Amino acid sequence: MNEFEFIENIKKKYDLGLIGDDCAVLPQNAENDLLITSDMLIEDIDFRLEWTSAELLGHKSLAVSLSDIAAMGGEPKWALLSVGIPETLWNAKFLDRFYEGWHELAAVHGVTLAGGDVSRTSAKLVIDSTVGGEVPTGTAITRSGARVGDSIYVTGPLGGAAAGLRLLEAGVRRGVDDGDERAPFLMKQLKPKPQLVVGADIRRRSLATAMIDISDGLSADLSHICRSSGVGALISANDLPFESEVMNSAGSIDAMLHLVLNGGEDFELLFTGSQERILEALGSEVFRIGEITENVGTVEFNRDGKVETLSPGGYRHF
């Protein structure tokens, strides 16, 4: 049993209708629904202290939850931040710097810290990030509305965060300590940008039938949409957007496609809808990568005319 199966099991067993999207959607008032989401980041599973800085980690802790709000087309409002911190880091003022990085991103998006917890741990650093947001009542974009014939889009190039992770694994640290943005792959991995502006734009203009953020990887996240919507998908290798440096870093087309399809953590948005309407509204701002099919639960991949079925190869915790 992996984590997705565990969540599916308790969802069925206890009839948990709010579980299974980027955020839960709850009634708030006459104008807006409340969006809520939590993400836990654990040292040596989700990050390594030697590969990042306190400030970058603070940024990323908030960014991953903001990305969930973006994926519903929402606007973030408040956040809770819980940190379990080893005593060695406490003494090094780690928490002050961590919170500075968190706050810098929060201020950009008007997010207020509303609470949380700070606790000592005898083990690894652990962070739980909760964000609350809003969408006008009934307009949250879920994973379950994709229809056969819809086109499939992503909001930006993929594979960069995974390429950055490879560089970190290889010992590259350029820009980590001084925030040098010339290290774009490292920053794609360490300082991801939540796509709140385009997410809210897509929602306001009713362009998407379904949306998700790419956190587990394109193949896994597209598979989530297909399962929730009861449809299939066909994507094309030639249409996948990536930056040329990802190709250079990967070294081969196969390795590059692996990063783009399965890398995860790009935090771009993946959405479905009418090709005509999206082309008219967003033009070349977004990238069409395929279309929704009737092959329920199946993600197919067309590479130079040869079609294979993808197993969701995104990052899994188990």
Next chain:
Amino acid sequence: MNEFEFIENIKKKYDLGLIGDDCAVLPQNAENDLLITSDMLIEDIDFRLEWTSAELLGHKSLAVSLSDIAAMGGEPKWALLSVGIPETLWNAKFLDRFYEGWHELAAVHGVTLAGGDVSRTSAKLVIDSTVGGEVPTGTAITRSGARVGDSIYVTGPLGGAAAGLRLLEAGVRRGVDDGDERAPFLMKQLKPKPQLVVGADIRRRSLATAMIDISDGLSADLSHICRSSGVGALISANDLPFESEVMNSAGSIDAMLHLVLNGGEDFELLFTGSQERILEALGSEVFRIGEITENVGTVEFNRDGKVETLSPGGYRHF
């Protein structure tokens, strides 16, 4: 610097007005305010796996957050549950049993699981529990309304959870695996009961000027009320409620008073208000332990006519 000081520092530095009570209070709609709270529980800091069961830990993870809702006079509505779990526990179906204990308490109070996260960890088990609740607009009971001359009350006997912790430290495990409620101290430590009914009753009848739950310990939590309200407090040893078994377990009056004053985790409510009105409304359901004074920030303790100043000796993470 301890955790309270860190939180005070960032609260001042970043002007975080929502921080510093049991829950944050946010506007929700014309009828109700939204309450939100988070608590992080870390293995070997907040609990030990050999002293509890998966089901009891699930119960307690939710109970501590429900207690924060109770302390504002609120009603809980939804929850987020994030768990970082070592692979060894995953294989033992720990998470299924943990969630059963969580759900049993959630069902009693009509709380819906709205989301969360499940992640592997290479280290200790960690749980972050978030609960959202409601109070009628403007009626949340904060820590900051205590006035000189108010009486101070607790909703139940104190020291039981700390006495239970001592038994666990001494190797007693009676009732842990079979949930035998004849082990009352152990269950006070392992299966605390959030005081939601009396908390909401106090709020509906406008009986409290300030309220907090006793999680850190009476002396520390009363000190939180004094600091937030800009007042002092005088409590009397002879008025402190405790069960006779706490005295037996402690072995001396000094040791017993230490458990009652500093033990923590009783999750009773501590509140202030008019003696006349509270006596009339609640009678002997609650225990008057002292009164609010003008000695700002000072908690005084009257033991047989000798008055000393208490340092907040509750449990601190650092």
